[in-house]
Amino acid sequence: MHSQRFLLIRLGSMGDVIHALPAAAALHDTIPDAGIDWVIDPKWSRLLEGNPTITNAIALDRKSTVKILAGLAQMRAAKYTCAIDFQALYKSAVIAFASGAHRRIGFQSSYAREGMAALFYTERLNPRGAHKVEHNLTLVERAGAKPSKPRFPLTIHPEDEKVTATELTRNNLEDFFVLNPGGGWQSKCWPAARYGVLHHKLFERYGWRGVVSFGPGEEALAQEVVSAARNPSPIAIPLGIGPLMALMRRAKFVVSADTGPLHLASALGAPVIGLFGPTDPSRNGPFSADDVTVRNLRASVTTYRRGKSYSTSMLSITVDQVVDAVERRLRTLS
Numbered sequence: 001m002h003s004q005r006f007l008l009i010r011l012g013s014m015g016d017v018i019h020a021l022p023a024a025a026a027l028h029d030t031i032p033d034a035g036i037d038w039v040i041d042p043k044w045s046r047l048l049e050g051n052p053t054i055t056n057a058i059a060l061d062r063k064s065t066v067k068i069l070a071g072l073a074q075m076r077a078a079k080y081t082c083a084i085d086f087q088a089l090y091k092s093a094v095i096a097f098a099s100g101a102h103r104r105i106g107f108q109s110s111y112a113r114e115g116m117a118a119l120f121y122t123e124r125l126n127p128r129g130a131h132k133v134e135h136n137l138t139l140v141e142r143a144g145a146k147p148s149k150p151r152f153p154l155t156i157h158p159e160d161e162k163v164t165a166t167e168l169t170r171n172n173l174e175d176f177f178v179l180n181p182g183g184g185w186q187s188k189c190w191p192a193a194r195y196g197v198l199h200h201k202l203f204e205r206y207g208w209r210g211v212v213s214f215g216p217g218e219e220a221l222a223q224e225v226v227s228a229a230r231n232p233s234p235i236a237i238p239l240g241i242g243p244l245m246a247l248m249r250r251a252k253f254v255v256s257a258d259t260g261p262l263h264l265a266s267a268l269g270a271p272v273i274g275l276f277g278p279t280d281p282s283r284n285g286p287f288s289a290d291d292v293t294v295r296n297l298r299a300s301v302t303t304y305r306r307g308k309s310y311s312t313s314m315l316s317i318t319v320d321q322v323v324d325a326v327e328r329r330l331r332t333l334s
Helices: 014-030 042-048 065-078 090-098 115-120 132-142 158-170 192-206 219-228 241-250 260-267 319-331
Strands: 005-009 035-040 056-059 082-085 103-107 123-125 176-180 209-214 235-238 254-257 272-275 292-294
Touching (some): 014 035, 014 042, 014 132, 035 042, 035 065, 042 056, 082 132, 090 103, 090 115, 176 192, 176 241, 192 209, 192 219, 192 319, 209 241, 219 235, 254 260, 260 272
Parallel strands (some): 005 035, 005 082, 209 235, 254 272
């Protein structure tokens, strides 16, 4: 019987789930006999597999009314003592309320993206610190967690390693780096053609070929990177979340804009070079102090509006700037 039962709510996306992992770990480390369940979108549930700090992952399929009702019934049956909403949207706040937890912790309306969501909480907090990881820790500390060094419990299964190793062997790759050209909003992305030029310059300097990582619907984007690179071109490999984790952990380094694979690579300890424009790297950047971010402040206006075209700030980043950033990051490894 658990002394306390917590429901953590972070439905997606990849980077946001990763940024909440240290909060769950801190709660577990402080109250090890607590039950800690996490409700998540099925698309991202692989990120919680094998996580020793989570009691249950509840994959809530919101495309089906029947499955929504079944999920909510499961939550109410658990009799949670506290629900913690990291997402601060109506959909997540309603889940906290519908769970039946009498204590519901979330962010104040001035911080939440959908401010009125805060009405569903019994306790509303302004986050401390600069980074999203620290913001999430603010909520679990109110629930009783003690401050601790953030850690990211991600599990790579042997079958994930096997899939990745097979792909690398098939493409005759041993030493490689990863280029990730995609992103949720195009205004956060760097042009695919520049990733191609970057690959050529990095190959000339280090002799390593690149792997282009991409998700569903990004096939044309990956091919654009390959086409823009000279011989030898990078290899575009489509991988699910588990094999992608195995790939990131093997990489010499990862170059990406502010999107999920960047945060996944950083959480796994891969050297990261982050490209930032409209979003602030102090809030959304790679969490490791060793990682390097490129952002031209004079060309940048911080905004979290989801632009559908390349932003001036991202276009201001040159290929040579990124090459220099890679060199700086690799120097920290020697």
